[in-house]
Amino acid sequence: METTKHSIGVDLGGTDIKAGLVSSEGDVSCRVVVPTDVETGGPKEVAARIAEAVRQVLVKAETQEGNSHQPEPTATLANSRQSPTVSDSHSCEIGVGLGSPGLIIAETGVVHFSPNFPGWTDIPLVTYVNTELSKLHTPKRVADINKQYKPVLRGMDNDVNAMTLGELHHGAGVGYKNLVALTLGTGVGGGVVIDGEVYHGSQNTAGELGHTVVEPNGRYCGCGNQGCLEAYAGAKNIVERIQEKIETGRSTILTAAMKDGAALTPRTIAEAAQAGDKLAIEIFAETGRYIGIALTSIAHILNPQIAIIGGGIAEAGESLLFEPIRTELSKRAMDIPAQMKIVKAHLGNDAGIVGAAMLAL
Numbered sequence: 001m002e003t004t005k006h007s008i009g010v011d012l013g014g015t016d017i018k019a020g021l022v023s024s025e026g027d028v029s030c031r032v033v034v035p036t037d038v039e040t041g042g043p044k045e046v047a048a049r050i051a052e053a054v055r056q057v058l059v060k061a062e063t064q065e066g067n068s069h070q071p072e073p074t075a076t077l078a079n080s081r082q083s084p085t086v087s088d089s090h091s092c093e094i095g096v097g098l099g100s101p102g103l104i105i106a107e108t109g110v111v112h113f114s115p116n117f118p119g120w121t122d123i124p125l126v127t128y129v130n131t132e133l134s135k136l137h138t139p140k141r142v143a144d145i146n147k148q149y150k151p152v153l154r155g156m157d158n159d160v161n162a163m164t165l166g167e168l169h170h171g172a173g174v175g176y177k178n179l180v181a182l183t184l185g186t187g188v189g190g191g192v193v194i195d196g197e198v199y200h201g202s203q204n205t206a207g208e209l210g211h212t213v214v215e216p217n218g219r220y221c222g223c224g225n226q227g228c229l230e231a232y233a234g235a236k237n238i239v240e241r242i243q244e245k246i247e248t249g250r251s252t253i254l255t256a257a258m259k260d261g262a263a264l265t266p267r268t269i270a271e272a273a274q275a276g277d278k279l280a281i282e283i284f285a286e287t288g289r290y291i292g293i294a295l296t297s298i299a300h301i302l303n304p305q306i307a308i309i310g311g312g313i314a315e316a317g318e319s320l321l322f323e324p325i326r327t328e329l330s331k332r333a334m335d336i337p338a339q340m341k342i343v344k345a346h347l348g349n350d351a352g353i354v355g356a357a358m359l360a361l
């Protein structure tokens with residue numbers, strides 16, 4: 001059995017399953033999106049939809065063959081498929097990696113718990129997915145690719161750990177061995193790399209950087225604690241914080257937009273800040289300050305070379321968000337830990353797929 005230089009990364013989310021073909025250089029092609037549809041079926045149905053996403057990636061790899069605009073990875077896949085050394089009787093294994101939200105037991109391929117999948121407890125998802133992959137049916141026109149390319153799920157980890165791995169090998173973390181990553185989205189996720197390996201802790205719960213306490217008697221967090229970073233820097237928390245200030249009578253250009261029915265989001269707040277709105281600038285400065293406080297503790301505990309910050313909210317950019325983070329770190333940290341670089345993630349929307357694909361290697 002031969003093995004390709006490609007792998008398939010699958011990013012399992014509460015709403016969508018995103019997948020793509022990833023080259024050993026970290027280039028993504030043949031992206032597909034399949035609805036997770038977690039309401040209409042249990043873990044085995046979700047496993048079947050993950051297998052369907054993998055099948056669609058392989059179909060895309062096949063149907064895009066010969067397209068001159070096709071990036072190198074697919075061309076290589078097509079070439080190896082046509083290679084005289086690979087006969088129809090051969091099967092060529094292609095590794096699949098899966099990133100899933102929640103507490104994942106990477107060694108055993110089990111989802112212990114996931115807030116996105118209510119009722120899932122200790123689900124052997126890797127086994128379920130491999131069962132579905134082994135009975136994968138492809139349309140007739142790609143039957144040959146199915147015969148030759150046998151997808152096998154080789155690894156699963158927490159989605160943020162996967163993204164961290166992606167940034168380490170193909171993103172902002174290239175060249176570093178000790179780093180932390182923060183993803184600022186609905187929640188605040190974290191990942192830790194020590195000596196080039198993602199650190200899982202004694203029971204797979206390491207890296208919950210979003211639950212670093214930054215305000216002892218502060219806002220309540222979804223985890224039950226008070227004053228976690230996530231309770232300040234999560235998307236809905238940023239919106240709540242500005243709403244509270246608007247309710248106290250603070251003026252902002254956002255008030256007019258809200259009267260027109262526009263929803264407040266971190267993006268609209270960032271746009272207002274870029275237009276010079278004082279309250280919006282203040283909210284981002286405060287968010288950056290809280291991230292800087294959390295990173296000060298993290299820098300003192302782990303002494304990483306670099307902190308990589310990604311997710312939608314990181315799009316607010318250098319002056320609105322990253323400068324306040326750096327200012328806070330340099331104000332608070334001891335001289336050596338304060339040398340930690342703070343940079344934006346490089347992989348953007350592909351981080352989940354690239355990172356998941358790394359789990360297959």
Ligand SMILES: [Zn+2]
Nearest residue numbers: 211221223228
């Ligand atoms: Zn928390």
